[in-house]
Amino acid sequence: MMKDCLQILIEPAKKLKIRLKESRKRVKLEKKEPLLESQLFIMELARELNRICQRSNILGHIWTSEDIWPASVCRDFIVEWAAVLEKRVQPRIILSEYQQEKPEKKDWKGHLLCMLEAGGECDMGPHKRVIMDWTREIKSRPQPTVWPGEPVLMMLDDLEFQWKRGRLPNLLPAMELVMLAVMNADSLVKEDVTKQWLVRKQRSQNIDTVRYIPHSVWNWICDAAEEVTLDSDSAHPDLLISSDHKRMRCGLKHREVPRCQRRFDGWWCAVGQEGYASGRHYWEVEVGERDWRLGVAKASGVRQGFRPLTTARGYLTLRLERGADLKALTVPATPLSQSLVPRKVGVYLDYEQGQLSFYDVEKRSHLYTYNEKFTEELYPVFGTVESVKDLAIRPGGVRQRCLCPGTCLWN
Structure with missing residues (x-):
């Protein structure tokens, strides 16, 4: 009788152990898949921002491949922030040689095939150029590092903790917060970056990546x-x-x-x-x-x-x-x-x-x-x-x- 009772407890534990092994194996296989250019670009951008932003290593999870975003999310991020930088930082977008060609000279069939195969990777060049030029300009300054402020650091800690608990699908909110903090350092009129982040995210309606409201922002709302x-x-x-x-x-x-x-x-x-x-x-x-x-x-x-x-x-x-x-x-x-x-x-x-x-x-x-x-x-x-x-x-x-x-x- 006692053996039967113990068997009832052992069987679910065995099944759970098997599921955990399968899950780990699946994650390893997913990480071995070749990354697209936009995903690699996000990883490199995270590395650069990690160097620029003092006392915060949260973006290390991105550039060390612990947090890999879906390719579509990476492309949306690049396009969105290139537009922001063009408007607030860059005087104008620098078009690639490919985009400066006349429309009649483009290989439209080849261009379409490239977009279908790579999910739109061909169109990312000009947007990546804007972001790359911005990071280069920051690194060329006498003091390239940025102190984001204690409220931002506390919010980054909160986001990292929730990500580790599985309440955030990825660290995209943290990446955006660091971007805003670095941009704010360049601005003549300083803003509260944590509040700016909330207004921006709610305006974009991109709720899939920002359902969780960080502790400090929630208390500000309250x-x-x-x-x-x-x-x-x-x-x-x-x-x-x-x-x-x-x-x-x-x-x-x-x-x-x-x-x-x-x-x-x-x-x-x-x-x-x-x-x-x-x-x-x-x-x-x-x-x-x-x-x-x-x-x-x-x-x-x-x-x-x-x-x-x-x-x-x-x-x-x-x-x-x-x-x-x-x-x-x-x-x-x-x-x-x-x-x-x-x-x-x-x-x-x-x-x-x-x-x-x-x-x-x-x-x-x-x-x-x-x-x-x-x-x-x-x-x-x-x-x-x-x-x-x-x-x-x-x-x-x-x-x-x-x-x-x-x-x-x-x-």
Whole structure:
């Protein structure tokens, strides 16, 4: 009997050991595959930036082949940062001899074949030239090294720790942060690079590589926490609002309420009592499991009837339907992965930057960002059709425990 019991424990352990061996073997085989030119270029760029940026060796994981990005990610990175450098640093892009040829002299058939075989490697030359010239120019200075600052170093440590834990697919965010720090050293007007990184990443909507929000940046977002309360005069007649104006759910009976222009009479929604026309603001909401909507409504947004509450109607919202259909209500709607469905949502408004962002508070990860130039007052908006679980506004701004190893300067 005892032998049978032990066998139950031994078998899963054996299977796990086999899976781990297979996984290690697969990783070794993948690393032996020949790297494309763009991947090799990223590795060399990481080596150069590692030399330039003082007291941070995180990019060593890239140039020593511990972190190899997919070729498509490498190409996107090169094109994007070449455009940034051309605009902010270089007077003009230096075209290769191949691009300076007249179109009629190009071997279009051979060019197309090259692109199909190498995934667009032929088009990388001019963009690589811009980045290479930038790094050469930095190294030619009397003091080529750059001190990125303590906040940047702490953020790099955080990113490295999360990468090692498997919470980051690659170290692309760290590479971008170092690029920004080096560029900031050249700028006449110094900026807070960690905040600049957040604004930039949210503007690009490249959420696959930046879902995780570093500890220092998350606490900066939380510093903008607001005391948000529901405006009962705006609530749909079927909604029940708690006495503290922090919770709401659908009631079983239709209430008789005074009719007014600011009340929702179609969708089961309500807005916050205070509107925002400047500054940074953050609030958190515990949401239902089946249906909810969150975001902001412009002062001009129509609240009567069942018109779609989309960007075309003055609403910037995230919506969950049927417990799995998560989407941003753009025109047309932007579907988001079912794996992203949160239980507690953080909403962050940066009026001057023109950004409204949504986060999964429990995972401390980015969901979606609206980018728009705001010109009118914005009101927090909340919606639910659930009659059992409340949609609840929770106190925001609680600084999260640091996930960095050892002593953290942010606590």
